[in-house]
Amino acid sequence: MTLKFYNTLTKGKEIFTPLYEGRINMYVCGPTVYDHPHIGHAKSYVSFDVIVRYLRYLGYNVRYIQNITDVGHLTDNADEGEDKILKRAQRDHVEPAELVEIYTRSYFEDMDALNNVRPTISPRATAHIPEQIELVEDLLGKGYAYVSNGSVYFEVQKFKEYGKLSGRRQEELEAGARVEINPEKRHPSDFALWKRAEPGHIMRWKSPWGEGFPGWHLECSAMSMKYLGPTLDIHGGGLENIFPHHECEIAQSEAATGKPFVRYWLHNNMVTVNGQKMGKSLGNFITLKDAFQKYRPLTVRFFILNTHYRSPLDFSNEALDAADKGLERLHNTIKHLRERLLFPKDGTTPSTLYEKLDNHKKAFMGAMDEDINTSDAIGTLFDLSKEVNTLLNSGEEISKKCLEDINAFYQQLGGDILGIIPKTFESQQIGETDVLKDVMDILIDTRSELRKAKQWQLSDFIRTKLSEIGIALDDKPTGTVWKKTR
RNA sequence: GGCGGCAUCGCCAAGUGGACUAAGGCAACGGUUUGCAAAACCGUCAUCCUGGGUUCGAAUCCCAGUGCCGCCUCCA
Structure with missing residues (x-):
């Protein structure tokens, strides 16, 4: 290399x-x-x-x-x-x-x-x-x-x-x-x-x-x-x-x-x-x-890095919107990874994990070595993301070490080198959003009761109305989580 | 007028002689999952501006054409 x-x-x-x-x-x-x-x-x-x-x-x-x-x-x-x-x-x-x-x-x-x-x-x-x-x-x-x-x-x-x-x-x-x-x-x-x-x-x-x-x-x-x-x-x-x-x-x-x-x-x-x-x-x-x-500053950064530095870059709302969604997908993987790390459990480390991480890293470095081909390098992060999502969705418990190593991988390549992955995401930060958090907890608890009672109309109403003010609800098997969408 | 660059899927964008029946993202379509969604996963979706040429072999090199852009004046 x-x-x-x-x-x-x-x-x-x-x-x-x-x-x-x-x-x-x-x-x-x-x-x-x-x-x-x-x-x-x-x-x-x-x-x-x-x-x-x-x-x-x-x-x-x-x-x-x-x-x-x-x-x-x-x-x-x-x-x-x-x-x-x-x-x-x-x-x-x-x-x-x-x-x-x-x-x-x-x-x-x-x-x-x-x-x-x-x-x-x-x-x-x-x-x-x-x-x-x-x-x-x-x-x-x-x-x-x-x-x-x-x-x-x-x-x-x-x-x-x-x-x-x-x-x-x-x-x-x-x-x-x-x-x-x-x-x-x-x-x-x-x-x-x-x-x-x-x-x-x-x-x-x-x-x-x-x-x-x-x-x-x-x-x-x-x-x-x-x-x-x-x-x-x-x-x-x-x-x-x-x-x-x-x-x-x-x-x-x-x-x-x-x-x-x-x-x-x-x-x-x-x-x-x-x-x-x-x-x-x-x-x-x-x-x-x-x-x-x-647009979020990181979206602008991601958008820029998605094109090689020696190629011209055409700024348009469509292209920025697409970049924003793409970055969001990458961030989702890491958010899920970090959520899992908050409550680590005993579990396995997939046998092929380190070989895969190693291959992805080689691909990433290979791209960067070729005159800083960030577009190609970002591609390798998405490839890995797919595999990590599959792993996280597999339903199996995954070892803390395994989660940490994947997180560190993203932190190095996506964070330290490309600078498109923040150390912490906003939703994980505490502070002035505390009141909002409390209110959301109450809303989500109420809605959960409604859903238990199969009151779909009311529970969907809450979800729709929240979506309109920029809060997305996500009903996962483990419970409902929310996030701001703007 | 001089110098230089670019033209790849609906859109953005990698790839610059063989692993390309062309990466990745967005969008779309089919499926899994879900009460319905969302998210996620699986699958489908291009022969590379046109015409010649070089080569066993070209998106990738050469020539011509077409189109777009930059520099030659401050600009990242």
């Missing part, structure tokens, strides 16, 4: 080996915090979260860095465009720092809800201005950059390998009609390392070239190398960042260090909504807070 990743740099699957044994340096492009996170963020960060979880499960010590971009960058390398953070801050009459704080918190709130593990470090761009200036000075000193009217540009032609990630050649880029000619640049594809701040620009820092702010590719290079060293094992991000963002990161980093910047480039595909690209500038994005109104 060997872990393989599809590497954008080599356009193929490669066996993964870390630079330093047992340790992995990983960086993922984080959000620009000027608005609430949307489902596109969810896909990206859930995908990389599972990669981190899996690497840790395999025993690696992973340092996982995800930046917080709290400097609004201009929309292109020229002087055109607007700064999203400044624009929002002005609109909402708040300090940029205030705005950024609001949305940084919002971001973590939603990522926590999705059950993503927090990055090891979440460095802020504004907290690393000196490092960024230092990198620019380094590049100037080595002749890869030039100062022009208070701004500093990277001279792309000096870096021969520019284009190796995105497959673009410099000659082709010249014709790129969409880049406006900026007279400050020697070449249209040169990109800004440092921008001169115009008089109205609030976010500005002192630099050797006057007051300004960093170019939008710079923070990732400066911060990743600060915390992870000159060569990263894994750099992740969205597909749309391959060019120009990641291409420029490579150029400025490798020009500065003379060493390979990233060994494995991983890119997740995009989210579409009803078949259409979802984008901030298109204004059709669905925020996670909206999505969570209708």
Whole structure:
């Protein structure tokens, strides 16, 4: 069993080996915090979260860095465009720092809800201005950059390998009609390392070239190398960042260090909504807070993982509904398992159990090893679920050890690695629902009496009415249980 | 204009040369169970966009066509 990743740099699957044994340096492009996170963020960060979880499960010590971009960058390398953070801050009459704080918190709130593990470090761009200036000075000193009217540009032609990630050649880029000619640049594809701040620009820092702010590719290079060293094992991000963002990161980093910047480039595909690209500038994005109104965060997570990270994901209510039901089925198995564990009895351990668990685990790991095929991996959990349900319904007493081992299996693969199985389910929690519980006990007892007396009309009436307010009754041989359905 | 990706059951989605007469989920249908339900289980349900080609063998490779999408401007 060997872990393989599809590497954008080599356009193929490669066996993964870390630079330093047992340790992995990983960086993922984080959000620009000027608005609430949307489902596109969810896909990206859930995908990389599972990669981190899996690497840790395999025993690696992973340092996982995800930046917080709290400097609004201009929309292109020229002087055109607007700064999203400044624009929002002005609109909402708040300090940029205030705005950024609001949305940084919002971001973590939603990522926590999705059950993503927090990055090891979440460095802020504004907290690393000196490092960024230092990198620019380094590049100037080595002749890869030039100062022009208070701004500093990277001279792309000096870096021969520019284009190796995105497959673009410099000659082709010249014709790129969409880049406006900026007279400050020697070449249209040169990109800004440092921008001169115009008089109205609030976010500005002192630099050797006057007051300004960093170019939008710079923070990732400066911060990743600060915390992870000159060569990263894994750099992740969205597909749309391959060019120009990641291409420029490579150029400025490798020009500065003379060493390979990233060994494995991983890119997740995009989210579409009803078949259409979802984008901030298109204004059709669905925020996670909206999505969570209708769907459980774990459903959103499960939905995302049901598709491979490099495949596009189309968000639709039908698909989410289907995912919700599927996840519910998986959860039911585990709920039943845990209910049984509350009152364990002496019983048998089926002779083939461990062989089966072992086979399922091999299938699961095999799927994960093939470039994190979560869809396939989830399939193996459903396969196991079928067998476990059969076992639980068999009417035989099952040993506590057996139940515990199956539970631990789900907890590891479905919980620790995929993060789609919670440690406890809501119905098993106590607290403010105590009164409801008492009322339900009374109702169920009453209904049981009715059923004993074969008063079907009344007992069905209770069940129907409860169903209408979102409480499902389930008459099992051992008694009636209830659960909330929404 | 340049670069790249995708097209698999009613829907979602794995599979990228032989164990595929194609995983898994949702829906549907038949059955078991149930007072009736629910849940669960068993069973049924695809030859892989079209046309060529390579190969002993292709969903999987190549060519052409059709359709959809992404990047080339901030975006996960």
